[in-house]
Amino acid sequence: MIQLDHITRSYGSGEGKTLAxxxxxxxxxxxxxxxxxxxxxxxxxxxxxxxxGLDSNYTGTARVADQDLxxxxxxxxxxxxxxxxxxxxxxxxxxxxxxxxxNVSLPAFFSGQDEAQATARAEDVLVRVGLAHKLHSLPTELxxxxxxxxxxxxxxxGQPRLILADEPTGNLDTTTGAQIIAxxxxxxxxxxxxxxxxxxxxxxxxxxxxxxxxEDGRMVDEPPA
Amino acid sequence: MKTKKLIQLISQNLRRNRKNLxxxxxGIVMGISSFVFFIALGNGIQKVVSxxxxxxxxxxxxxxxxxxxxxxxxxxxxxxxxxIENLEKLDGVFAVYPRMxxxxxxxSALEGRDISPAAxxxxxxxxxxxxxxxxxxxxxxxWLEIMGDGIDPRLVxxxxxxxxxxxxxxxxxxPVLLSRRMVEIYNGSFASARSLPRISEIVLPFLPAxxxxxxxxxxxxxxxxxxxxxxAKVVGLSRHALMGGxxxxxxxxxxxxxxxxxxxxxHTYDAAIVExxxxxxxxxxxxxxxxxxxxxxxxxxxxxxxxxLIVLLVTLGFSLISxxxxxxxxxxxxxxxxxxxxxxxxxxxxLRSVGASRADIRRVILGEASFVGLVGSIAGTGLGWxxxxxxxxxxxxxxxxFPFKPESFFVYSxxxxxxxxxxxxxxxxxxxxxxxxxxxxxxxxRALTGR
Ligand SMILES: Nc1ncnc2c1ncn2[C@@H]1O[C@H](COP(=O)(O)OP(=O)(O)OP(=O)(O)O)[C@@H](O)[C@H]1O
Ligand SMILES: [Mg+2]
Numbered sequence: 001m002i003q004l005d006h007i008t009r010s011y012g013s014g015e016g017k018t019l020a021x022x023x024x025x026x027x028x029x030x031x032x033x034x035x036x037x038x039x040x041x042x043x044x045x046x047x048x049x050x051x052x053g054l055d056s057n058y059t060g061t062a063r064v065a066d067q068d069l070x071x072x073x074x075x076x077x078x079x080x081x082x083x084x085x086x087x088x089x090x091x092x093x094x095x096x097x098x099x100x101x102x103n104v105s106l107p108a109f110f111s112g113q114d115e116a117q118a119t120a121r122a123e124d125v126l127v128r129v130g131l132a133h134k135l136h137s138l139p140t141e142l143x144x145x146x147x148x149x150x151x152x153x154x155x156x157x158g159q160p161r162l163i164l165a166d167e168p169t170g171n172l173d174t175t176t177g178a179q180i181i182a183x184x185x186x187x188x189x190x191x192x193x194x195x196x197x198x199x200x201x202x203x204x205x206x207x208x209x210x211x212x213x214x215e216d217g218r219m220v221d222e223p224p225a
Numbered sequence: 226m227k228t229k230k231l232i233q234l235i236s237q238n239l240r241r242n243r244k245n246l247x248x249x250x251x252g253i254v255m256g257i258s259s260f261v262f263f264i265a266l267g268n269g270i271q272k273v274v275s276x277x278x279x280x281x282x283x284x285x286x287x288x289x290x291x292x293x294x295x296x297x298x299x300x301x302x303x304x305x306x307x308x309i310e311n312l313e314k315l316d317g318v319f320a321v322y323p324r325m326x327x328x329x330x331x332x333s334a335l336e337g338r339d340i341s342p343a344a345x346x347x348x349x350x351x352x353x354x355x356x357x358x359x360x361x362x363x364x365x366x367x368w369l370e371i372m373g374d375g376i377d378p379r380l381v382x383x384x385x386x387x388x389x390x391x392x393x394x395x396x397x398x399x400p401v402l403l404s405r406r407m408v409e410i411y412n413g414s415f416a417s418a419r420s421l422p423r424i425s426e427i428v429l430p431f432l433p434a435x436x437x438x439x440x441x442x443x444x445x446x447x448x449x450x451x452x453x454x455x456x457a458k459v460v461g462l463s464r465h466a467l468m469g470g471x472x473x474x475x476x477x478x479x480x481x482x483x484x485x486x487x488x489x490x491x492h493t494y495d496a497a498i499v500e501x502x503x504x505x506x507x508x509x510x511x512x513x514x515x516x517x518x519x520x521x522x523x524x525x526x527x528x529x530x531x532x533x534l535i536v537l538l539v540t541l542g543f544s545l546i547s548x549x550x551x552x553x554x555x556x557x558x559x560x561x562x563x564x565x566x567x568x569x570x571x572x573x574x575x576l577r578s579v580g581a582s583r584a585d586i587r588r589v590i591l592g593e594a595s596f597v598g599l600v601g602s603i604a605g606t607g608l609g610w611x612x613x614x615x616x617x618x619x620x621x622x623x624x625x626x627f628p629f630k631p632e633s634f635f636v637y638s639x640x641x642x643x644x645x646x647x648x649x650x651x652x653x654x655x656x657x658x659x660x661x662x663x664x665x666x667x668x669x670x671r672a673l674t675g676r
Contacts, residue, residue: 049670054578074583082580089673093575097241107579109230154579 001030001162001194002051007060009046009217020046021058022217028210030161033188034196035205038214044198045166047214051196052085052164053077065161082111086155088165092147094139094154100126101135104153111158125153129183145176152183163187165197169204178204226585235592242565246593249561250601252554253653257605257645260547261637262612267540268636274536277629278406279529280464283504284319287522288312288497288514302518304494312499315513317506322377323494325478329485330442331373333435333457337365344433351431354422361420368443372470375478376402380498384463387429392476398434398456399473402466406628413628423626426462434458440485450485465498496522551649554601555656558594562660566590566667573664574672583665590664594657595650602649606642613637 009021020043028034036044049055050062053069056077062069065084069077081087094103101122108118126135129149139147148168155163165184169177181197181204188195199205213220239246275281290303302308304323312321340348340363349359378390381402390400403424412423422428434456441452457471466472483491501510511521566573573586613635620634 045670045674052578054673055668055670078577078580078582078585081578087578091675093571093673095572095575097237106576109234110226110576110580110582110585112227112230158580 001032001065002026002028003061003063004050005061007047007050007058007062009043009050009055009058019217021050023060024217024219025060026212026219028194028196030194031188031192032194032196032209033185033205033207034194034210034212035202035208036196036198036212036214037200037202042214043217044214046217047212048164048166048196048198051162052087053080054087078110082107082158084160085162085164086152086158086160088148088151088155088163088168090167090170092139092144092151092171094147094150096139099136099138100131100142100150100153103139103150104157106154107157121157122153125156126150128156129153143176144172145179148172148176148180149183152180152187156187161194163193163195163197165195167198167200169199169201174201174204177201181205226581226588231588231592234589235596238589239593239596242561245561245565246597249557250554250597250604252557253551253598253601253649254605254608256547256550256552256554257602257649258607258609258612259550260544260648261606261609261641261645262616262635263540263543263547264641265609265613265635265637266616267536267543268638268641269631269634270536271533271540272636273629273631273634274532275529277409277464277631279525279532281526281529282500284502284507285498285500286507286511286514287525288499288519289522290495291518291520304497304519306492308517308519309494309497311517312497312514315499315510317501317503317510318499319502320379320500322380322498322500323475324377324496324498325375325475325482325493326495327373327375327473327478328482328490329440330445330448331371332438332441332443333367333369333371334438335365335367335369335435337361337363339436340433347431348422348433351422351428354428357420358422362422365421370442370444371437372467373473373478374467374470374495375473375475376465377475377498381461381463381465381472384465385461386426388458388460390460390474392474392480395480396455398458399437399477400460401435401457402461402463402472403459404466404468404470404472405462405464407466407468408462409628413626413630417626424459424462429459429461432459439481548648551652555652558597558653558656559658559660562590562594562657563663566660566664570667570672571675573667574669577667577669578673586667587661587665590661591654591657594653594661598650598653599646601653602646605649606645609645610637 004027005025007021007024008019011018011020024047036047038044046055050058050069051064053064053072056069056072058070060070067080067084069080072080095106098106101119104122104126105118113121123135126132129152131146131149131153134142134146139150142150163184168184169180172180184195184197185207187193197205202211288304309321309323312318345359345363348354348362349356381390384402388400390402393399408424412425415421416423424432435458437455437457439453439455440448440450442448463472479491499510499514501507514521576586617633617635620630624630
């Protein structure tokens with residue numbers, strides 16, 4: 001499902017040049033439940049953004065869901081983001097002036113679904129993440145865990161095959177974090193979605209099928225436990 | 226991105242930034258309102274100039290005898306019946322309207338106390354005529370030397386409102402046209418200062434006849450021949466009528482000239498208005514007329530053009546200033562959008578992550594700006610229009626009458642409003658152009674991590 005070959009991504013140039021990913025190659029099968037771990041600045045977010053088609057300034061090839069992302073223009077990548085992947089962030093990134101339903105149907109502005117369709121879909125996914133009773137709540141009226149559920153619902157809106165989560169539990173207490181991860185597990189197991197999550201709380205991901213450990217932009221083998 | 230969705234998103238965003246946008250669109254509103262005001266004012270004044278003060282007929286030229294100042298040649302040809310006929314035969318000439326001066330002296334002794342009681346009765350019944358005015362009329366004592374000319378009735382058909390403008394034959398009251406410009410000046414300053422009634426087309430039918438003495442002068446002694454008493458009846462106001470005199474039907478002038486000055490005077494003209502069927506013929510006809518030893522009187526046209534040009538330049542100056550205001554407003558719009566984009570950076574990153582393309586982001590920003598332009602300019606045109614109405618009210622209510630004072634100083638056209646809105650949208654869109662490109666160029670990956 002995901003095939004990265006010799007991906008190199010650097011920021012800046014000359015003296016201040018940082019190598020965020022250095023000749024990285026890896027494969028992730030469809031339906032996997034992946035964690036990406038590593039120290040701060042090791043390139044985890046950079047990797048996620050490349051897989052999600054949000055970043056295209058790299059060398060090497062990235063194939064995701066049968067598309068060669070390194071070859072696509074902005075329009076195609078935008079379409080890819082709206083149809084194939086769903087992003088979940090540490091800081092939720094909900095729009096404060098919109099209620100849960102509107103936040104979730106935000107992608108519809110760009111995908112062209114009509115309003116009734118979009119609202120119906122948004123309701124479905126909000127029910128799926130357990131927020132049937134909060135459809136019209138504003139983000140300020142929701143707890144951290146609920147906000148992250150809204151964000152997950154938004155990621156699910158476009159019926160993606162892949163969920164990319166960047167430290168999704170980073171802003172949540174351990175119990176709430178565990179519930180969010182349970183939600184990801186169920187999306188992975190029941191709905192067959194591939195889930196890739198960057199985390200500093202590896203212990204929460206007991207059911208991960210694959211772990212990618214990055215240091216200085218490279219994959220490192222785990223020291224034997 | 227579908228247009229309907231685009232509009233939805235734009236209106237959502239605008240609502241959020243209402244305060245900022247209202248503030249930065251004040252410039253648009255002011256600029257557009259002054260633009261509308263000045264253009265309408267310029268058009269209005271242009272209209273007064275071209276229809277009231279210096280009315281110009283595009284397809285007509287005034288042919289006159291050549292005077293000494295043109296080349297110092299021996300006096301040019303006089304305009305007689307033969308010339309008129311020749312002019313009529315020229316290619317492209319639709320009609321020729323000869324004009325004949327009265328070649329004898331005439332006077333009028335206006336004595337208010339001689340007006341019959343019946344005429345006074347009639348006068349006092351006209352709406353707007355106050356008893357004070359009637360008293361003023363009865364007190365009038367005005368002895369005038371009368372100049373006059375005769376013109377072709379076809380030229381003034383539309384101006385005749387109180388009777389007929391045809392030669393009535395000997396012994397009957399003579400129909401007379403008065404110069405609109407002269408009456409304007411009379412109404413504007415002469416009448417009001419003397420509490421006399423204003424003259425307008427409405428009061429003409431009720432005006433008493435004016436006594437005329439033909440072949441007479443209060444000034445020149447020893448006018449030969451018999452004088453003749455007659456009356457004149459004002460039948461209309463015309464811009465073709467003589468300024469500072471009376472204008473009577475051509476045939477009446479001919480008859481009276483024949484009677485008091487002889488045959489020659491009855492068959493020479495001092496001018497002829499030549500009407501061509503299309504302005505394409507103006508040039509060739511003018512050439513031929515000059516070749517015939519005659520001249521074209523373009524003084525009116527020159528003056529009209531001169532005044533028109535000044536009005537145009539002043540209007541352009543003010544509209545330019547208005548547009549500069551709009552331009553400066555566009556800069557403030559640009560500034561506001563840079564700010565908005567800076568604030569919404571993370572949000573733009575998010576929109577990109579859920580599928581917005583660069584072009585989508587650009588469209589949203591440009592759409593927001595053009596909507597600000599639309600709303601700002603609609604408010605601006607409304608305000609400008611209100612300004613025009615208020616200015617008219619103030620002028621009507623607080624300024625004394627003056628010659629050519631129009632009912633409204635403003636002329637609006639649909640184009641003006643469309644143009645104003647178009648300008649504003651254009652400027653706002655241009656103003657938002659760089660912010661829009663900046664927004665589209667935001668790196669979503671970076672914006673989302675808050676870098
Ligand atoms: N936009 C950028 N400009 C410059 N350098 C950047 C940029 N984004 C990332 N980097 C650098 O690239 C390297 C990898 O960054 P990245 O965000 O992928 O790390 P990370 O593993 O996600 O770290 P964290 O756990 O702190 O989120 C870092 O050294 C970072 O400083
Ligand atoms: Mg990161």
